[in-house]
Amino acid sequence: MDYPFSHPLFERRLHVNDNFRGHLEECLKHLTVRLLESFPKGSKSATKARQPMAEFCGVQVHTVTGWLYRSNHLPRGEKYIKLLCFLELNSYKVIEFERLSQRCRNFARLIGFGLITSQQAAEMLGYYGVSPTSTLFEMLRGNEGASSKVEEKLWDMWKVRKDKLDETIEKAAKQYRLNFSKVSNQSSMPMRENLAVTNNNGCPRDGVVDIMQGLLCLLDSGVLQGLSDTDWTALRGSSSMILRLSSHLSTLSARLVRPG
16 A cells, blocks of 8 residues: 555654655655654644744745645745755655756756845846746746757856855755754654554554554644645545545444443
């Protein structure tokens, strides 16, 4: 069975420095789980944990919260490029970013790490008109191809700034790389102890119990609290699956409380 994102209760492990590859929404879901494990939603530490992402992308923490918990609130334009670079900085391989040509990716990093603005980039590439940056971002999202002349300009602009970009990335890695190692080891201990107790009962369906434990952890953290009307509409698309799951759990609960 495939899961949309990794979780230590599904895989039994989650190495902080592993490269996770997926589409942008999948990478954000994976990051959300890692944050929830170490910093429960609603706590002061949760807000602090999202601060590096907010600072790097130049937004408020509540905006980052929207990106993590509501996929329909994803950024556009320059913030989109910064988000891709932040995820890459934290060992995520975003498919939308990887699909771009190497020259486009290198050029996008110049914007993402603040060496040039999107307006400056558009002017350097010779994009003019009512909205020159729109043409730029269509190219950097892979929706519009770059001519050979533009590709050459991308290369030249990156080559001139390559050393400065490398230096900036190195500094950003020290400042903005997320570190879950110490907190994760401590916060995950109760879960591991619970799983150890579960697995010692010899039940041949331990994997199912582990998954239910993981789901309970996520629900207890409040991941589904404060949903918007749009979120509820999207959730109703899974109503059949949710009702079937509820039925199975009800049957299991009745069997557990049945005398004898």
